[in-house]
Amino acid sequence: MIQVGIDVGAKFIKVLIIKDGNVIAKEQVSTGFESKENAANLFKQVLQKTGISRDEVNSITSTGSGRKVVDFATKSITDVTAASKGATSLYPEVKTVIDVGAEEGRSIRCNAEGKIVDFAINEKCAAGAGSFTEAMARALEIPLEEFGVLSLKSDKEIPMNAQCAVFAESEVVSLLHAKTPKEDIAKAINDAVASRITSMVRKVGFEKEIALIGGVAYNTGFINSLETDLQAKIIIPDDPEYVGAYGAALITN
């Protein structure tokens, strides 16, 4: 049995293939402007790489904000369902799934059976998501990959506007002019994003265990800030950005 999950996110398209219960391939590509073509091409490439023909595929389930562009999918589900399915299948003890991608953050509360009880998604603004951190890393002139590690070097608490990326960027500029060390600013930014996500998590209520998925789960500084805010240890799956595609692949017709 071959199941495919395609997650068309705001920043990246992820394709994941499960064969007889095991993940055998996963690849990603930038979503770009031609998301429809990019999704179809990535799907073809992954099939070629694994030597699987299109006819052998039993199901293709799309998810993500651009899920509707995958016109060859046999099923389409929302990010909320995909995230909860993926995370609770990997870790059945998980009751709270926090998914922070490039443009959206969401918190999902599940019951013991993995069924969604409540969820919340950030509104209109990317201040609680990955693109916010990316913009701030640009303002600090440091590579995104180093942002989390750098912030862990600081133990300062500098309050920052957690509501608006535009205002936050001007605060970063002010802090730079005030000769504030970059690690302190990086920590302030991670604290601000974590504060916004925490507010959403508390809105739906949370129960342990908690899993964090999505690309922002690579930011170790953010994880530290979030664990401090929630006063809880957070599970980070391997390849956290693929959990949505994994969940989608598991949901067949």
Add this chain to the structure above:
Amino acid sequence: MKIPTYKTEQLKCWNKAKEIRNDFYKNYANAHENGGLRWAGGAWSFGAIPAGLGDDIYPITGEPYGASIAFDKELSLRCLEAVEKRGYARDLCSYMRNYWGSVILDEYAFGGKFPKPDFIWQDHICCSHAKWYQVASELEGGIPTFCIDVAVGPYTEVTDNRIEYVVNQMHDGIEWLEKTTGRKYDDEKLIEAVHNECRSTSVWAEICELNKAVPAPLDEKSMFSLYVLGTLEKHSKKVADFYEELLDEVKYRVENQIAAVKHERCRLMSDTQPPWGFLKVFRYLEKFGAVSVGSLYTFGLIGVWEVKEDGSWGPRTTPKQKGIKIENRDQALRILTDWNLSKPEWQHFYSPHLKSDMMTRIAKEWKLNGIMLHYNRGCEGLSIGIAENRLALIDEGYPVMTFEGNMGDEREFDEAQTGSRIDSFMETLGLEMIE
């Protein structure tokens, strides 16, 4: 999940409802042609009182007018921008901003220049109500304005003294109306208007009560076009008679299982005013077999209710049904005050818990599967405490979805995001798209 299929058909009195609404706006605009008078005020103002000035007194109520503008996105945007250019803040009531914009641009949403009212007759329960017409009066060069303060507390705490406080203002208001218009006041017309108001608002509640039936005979999107008549002229014979006609039709639909939504399998309610420029959100629900059967807003903004002997919610018994004969002005005003102070949508200005109790009652009695709350940035009054309401409904075991938007400012509503939110909510309820 099994997909049921019910008979559906359009409401027979639909066109009549549209006609009444069109006539309302036309009559207001043309009032002066036949020597009549125009007045402006809120949908909750005591319209029965100016009715005592004669049969040629035509109102325009601000909230439904603001909503009508919101439905016309192009006009609404111009109105909102005109208001912002005058320096008014963007987070004020969006109905009010649409209304002011229409005055500033001197454009009437139903054609021609904005017809200036002869007087303003308003009441004051939410923060925007009195200020709305204070500014409107100034924008129009100083229109005589009278405002009645009705913020005397929730109905359960109303005392004779509190009623007296409102009634005394009404007596002053009638003297003011006579002085302002130069007309002699007719108490018989007031008494008739009070009877009509009690009849129309009670019958509307009865219509909403019929939506407890499965399948629901009405969906909320249609109800928006029907309840609105009560926000225009709840004291008029025309509206009261129409609601009785509608009641008969809805009874027929219930008896014959004529559904609003063909595949009803999930019953929802919303809350606060909808984003008027995007009512298709409610049609989108139907693709999943979900129907919004109403809300505290559609039921209780003009509908007047009471708790019946069996503990359920039903239409409030009118003075006429109780055999009460209204003999004079003071008695009419006391009945009008008591009747309006019991209005459900006035209660939660005092505590979100009162609103949570009413919403929980609706969820139980109307057999709901879930709730969609509109975090409406355009109305401070009806959105106040909505996050508390959400928690209370979750505690009662109801799945709740929230979406942000604005009833009258489309710039604050994200259609794609709301659609995606609905998709997620439907999935959590175990519903897939049918068509």
